[in-house]
Amino acid sequence: MIRKAKISDVKEIQQLINSAKGNSSRRSLVDLYDHLRDFLVFIRGKRLVVSLRLTSAGKGWPRSDRLVVEKESAQQRDRFSNW
Numbered sequence: 001m002i003r004k005a006k007i008s009d010v011k012e013i014q015q016l017i018n019s020a021k022g023n024s025s026r027r028s029l030v031d032l033y034d035h036l037r038d039f040l041v042f043i044r045g046k047r048l049v050v051s052l053r054l055t056s057a058g059k060g061w062p063r064s065d066r067l068v069v070e071k072e073s074a075q076q077r078d079r080f081s082n083w
Contacts, residue, residue, distance in 0.1 A: 005039035
């Protein structure tokens with residue numbers, strides 16, 4: 001299920017962002033709370049597995065600023081992308 005992020009999602013979003021391989025920019029809880037309105041999340045079962053931050057690219061066009069996928073979910077995606 002895809003939905004707008006809630007306050008209760010912030011700590012999980014932070015864990016996803018800060019644990020992402022190759023991620024050099026960690027996010028503080030304050031920063032995430034400040035920009036919560038920009039985030040969408042994908043929930044599988046009861047787990048938050050994808051976090052996406054949308055920002056404006058000008059003239060009202062949305063732009064994906066940050067996409068983070070849980071490691072296990074990314075591995076499953078890669079396994080099925082060979083079809």
